[in-house]
Amino acid sequence: DVKVTQSSRYLVKRTGEKVFLECVQDMDHENMFWYRQDPGLGLRLIYFSYDVKMKEKGDIPEGYSVSREKKERFSLILESASTNQTSMYLCASSTGTAVYNEQFFGPGTRLTVL
Amino acid sequence: KNQVEQSPQSLIILEGKNCTLQCNYTVSPFSNLRWYKQDTGRGPVSLTIMTFSENTKSNGRYTATLDADTKQSSLHITASQLSDSASYICVVTPLTGGGNKLTFGTGTQLKVEL
Numbered sequence: 001d002v003k004v005t006q007s008s009r010y011l012v013k014r015t016g017e018k019v020f021l022e023c024v025q026d027m028d029h030e031n032m033f034w035y036r037q038d039p040g041l042g043l044r045l046i047y048f049s050y051d052v053k054m055k056e057k058g059d060i061p062e063g064y065s066v067s068r069e070k071k072e073r074f075s076l077i078l079e080s081a082s083t084n085q086t087s088m089y090l091c092a093s094s095t096g097t098a099v100y101n102e103q104f105f106g107p108g109t110r111l112t113v114l
Numbered sequence: 115k116n117q118v119e120q121s122p123q124s125l126i127i128l129e130g131k132n133c134t135l136q137c138n139y140t141v142s143p144f145s146n147l148r149w150y151k152q153d154t155g156r157g158p159v160s161l162t163i164m165t166f167s168e169n170t171k172s173n174g175r176y177t178a179t180l181d182a183d184t185k186q187s188s189l190h191i192t193a194s195q196l197s198d199s200a201s202y203i204c205v206v207t208p209l210t211g212g213g214n215k216l217t218f219g220t221g222t223q224l225k226v227e228l
Contacts, residue, residue, distance in 0.1 A: 090158075
């Protein structure tokens with residue numbers, strides 16, 4: 001079974017703090033994604049990566065950065081957390097480039113910024 | 115702009131009853147349409163996938179249908195169980211583009227009661 005794990009299920013941070021969200025997948029997938037999920041909105045793509053040290057902006061990259069130093073690990077960084085970044089953050093991974101390839105999601109990290 | 119709209123927003127049914135969830139999309143041309151199930155506090159898990167040439171796909175008590183002409187899909191749940199309580203998300207992938215081009219619906223929140 002594909003397993004995608006995220007470092008924290010719940011996280012509370014203060015405005016201005018630097019926040020790291022970690023994601024690890026164990027299936028040697030090339031592609032990894034970070035989404036945020038807010039009530040009344042569908043999942044929105046923040047950043048994605050198709051290879052080690054490679055990153056591409058998604059639809060809402062402002063205020064975020066990412067790092068992918070190893071194939072299995074994809075980190076989301078909030079350089080200076082703000083209250084509007086309070087959200088559920090979901091990491092996903094998939095293999096190959098075919099559009100049929102299923103994305104496997106982690107359990108999510110619910111981040112609250114005070 | 116590509117959109118995916120789901121209805122109803124929420125639904126409560128009695129255990130053992132059937133229900134149908136709707137998904138309308140504007141993504142065109144499109145490659146495939148997936149239904150995901152997201153349990154509370156968990157990441158989404160794929161239930162079914164249909165390409166543009168398929169019009170039905172089953173997974174146990176879940177049956178998805180697709181009408182590419184009207185750009186509508188439905189997810190029918192038969193003999194509902196308490197464990198079906200979850201959010202159901204419709205996701206459409208355009209023909210051009212990879213995993214970074216998915217369009218997510220906002221989901222239907224289903225609650226199954228005794």
